[in-house]
Amino acid sequence: MPPGLRARQLEEAFESALGWNEYLESDPVKAEPWQETRSQVQLDSDQERLLSMFTRSMPILMISGIWCGDCVRQGPVLQALADAAPCIELKYIDRDAAPLLMEEVAINDGHRVPVVLFMAEDFEPVSAMGDRTLRYYRHLASRNLGPSCPLPGAPAGDSLLEDLVTDWLDEFERVHLLLRLSGRLRTAHKD
Amino acid sequence: MLMTAAILHDAFQQGIPFKEFVEAGEEHHQHQWHERHGLLELDQAQAARVESFTRPMKILCLTGQWCGDCALQGAALQRISEAAGDLVELRFIPRSEEFAELIVANRINDGYRVPLTWFMAEDYHPCARFGDRTLSRYRSMARKALGDDAPVIAQPSDDPVREVLGEMLDEVERVQWLLRLSPRLRELHGD
Numbered sequence: 001m002p003p004g005l006r007a008r009q010l011e012e013a014f015e016s017a018l019g020w021n022e023y024l025e026s027d028p029v030k031a032e033p034w035q036e037t038r039s040q041v042q043l044d045s046d047q048e049r050l051l052s053m054f055t056r057s058m059p060i061l062m063i064s065g066i067w068c069g070d071c072v073r074q075g076p077v078l079q080a081l082a083d084a085a086p087c088i089e090l091k092y093i094d095r096d097a098a099p100l101l102m103e104e105v106a107i108n109d110g111h112r113v114p115v116v117l118f119m120a121e122d123f124e125p126v127s128a129m130g131d132r133t134l135r136y137y138r139h140l141a142s143r144n145l146g147p148s149c150p151l152p153g154a155p156a157g158d159s160l161l162e163d164l165v166t167d168w169l170d171e172f173e174r175v176h177l178l179l180r181l182s183g184r185l186r187t188a189h190k191d
Numbered sequence: 192m193l194m195t196a197a198i199l200h201d202a203f204q205q206g207i208p209f210k211e212f213v214e215a216g217e218e219h220h221q222h223q224w225h226e227r228h229g230l231l232e233l234d235q236a237q238a239a240r241v242e243s244f245t246r247p248m249k250i251l252c253l254t255g256q257w258c259g260d261c262a263l264q265g266a267a268l269q270r271i272s273e274a275a276g277d278l279v280e281l282r283f284i285p286r287s288e289e290f291a292e293l294i295v296a297n298r299i300n301d302g303y304r305v306p307l308t309w310f311m312a313e314d315y316h317p318c319a320r321f322g323d324r325t326l327s328r329y330r331s332m333a334r335k336a337l338g339d340d341a342p343v344i345a346q347p348s349d350d351p352v353r354e355v356l357g358e359m360l361d362e363v364e365r366v367q368w369l370l371r372l373s374p375r376l377r378e379l380h381g382d
Contacts, residue, residue: 003193003194003195003198003296004193004194004295004296004297004298005193007301046344049344050342050343050344053342053344054342055342104193105192105193106192106316106317107192107317107318107319107369108312108316108317108318108369108370108373108375108376109196109312109314109316109375110375115192120300120301122301124298124300124301125298125299125300126299126300127299128192128193128320129319130192131369132365132369133365134361134362134364134365134368137364137365137368137369137372138368140368140372141368141371141372144372145371145372170326171326173326173329173330174324174325174326174329176342177326177329177330177332177333177342177343178299178300178323178324178329179300180333180337180342181329181332181333181336182300182302184300184301184302185300
């Protein structure tokens with residue numbers, strides 16, 4: 001099969017994927033840090049207001065590993081954003097349950113997670129982002145590369161969750177505006 | 192990410208650098224590319240970020256010479272590539288039949304949108320795909336198209352052209368960190 005994501009393939013994957021509660025129930029022990037991180041994620045009033053203004057249906061699929069530390073940090077952030085936007089439906093699918101999809105979204109010759117797939121209401125693919133956001137990478141680099149002076153753009157303090165909210169919200173907003181301004185969807189919705 | 196290394200390698204080999212790509216276009220399309228390039232010199236902080244880059248990377252931009260967003264993002268990427276010396280190799284390909292395999296597999300929201308840019312490791316393994324427009328451009332379009340109904344709360348930028356440079360630099364930096372921290376590349380480079 002030639003490369004490329006297709007709407008039908010994404011719809012099938014989305015149908016078989018799990019919502020937040022179901023996903024965490026699939027492994028209650030490994031789910032604990034997810035719940036803990038979710039309880040720590042807070043949106044400010046501007047972020048909540050922006051998300052409440054979204055109007056286009058937007059399925060989002062996170063290819064994940066419930067065991068994966070990067071997923072533990074980022075999945076609950078995505079869930080917090082989705083909880084504040086009624087038109088967003090966020091689901092989770094395990095990397096091993098979607099091998100063909102993983103081939104399509106391989107990153108740097110590896111099957112990295114998380115990868116987040118953004119779709120239009122009819123599951124036409126719009127964007128794919130993973131495995132980590134810019135600010136997340138800066139946090140990791142400042143910790144793991146140990147320079148004698150700060151890296152350009154390095155975070156000053158431990159603001160990882162706030163930074164993840166900022167980065168992921170930017171992509172949510174970008175995709176939503178792409179859909180809101182789409183000619184074919186404006187015709188379909190007469191708006 | 193959303194393409195194979197083999198297809199990207201072949202397309203990159205057929206791609207052409209900024210100057211030749213712009214000059215191959217019709218004369219009335221060339222001006223906007225040159226003008227954007229003239230406006231987008233990196234400032235001191237941006238140059239410092241680029242100087243911190245360490246990994247060779249390839250960037251392939253699928254564009255239309257007639258397309259304003261392509262000229263803007265393409266010129267921004269060219270400025271980043273120039274500042275990075277040999278580390279960041281940038282090529283452009285047109286949205287034409289010879290690249291049908293790439294184009295057909297990478298529809299966005301059921302359309303053949305440009306610009307579409309792949310960020311790759313030194314061995315052409317894809318790390319990210321970005322397109323079509325940046326968040327700041329979508330915000331600007333939404334304000335114009337939807338007026339008070341636009342789902343946007345960010346204030347308009349003082350310099351919308353340079354804002355796109357910042358957005359493209361963010362994505363290049365993100366992929367640089369992904370490559371710098373990649374176990375397979377750390378092993379390869381002994382760092």
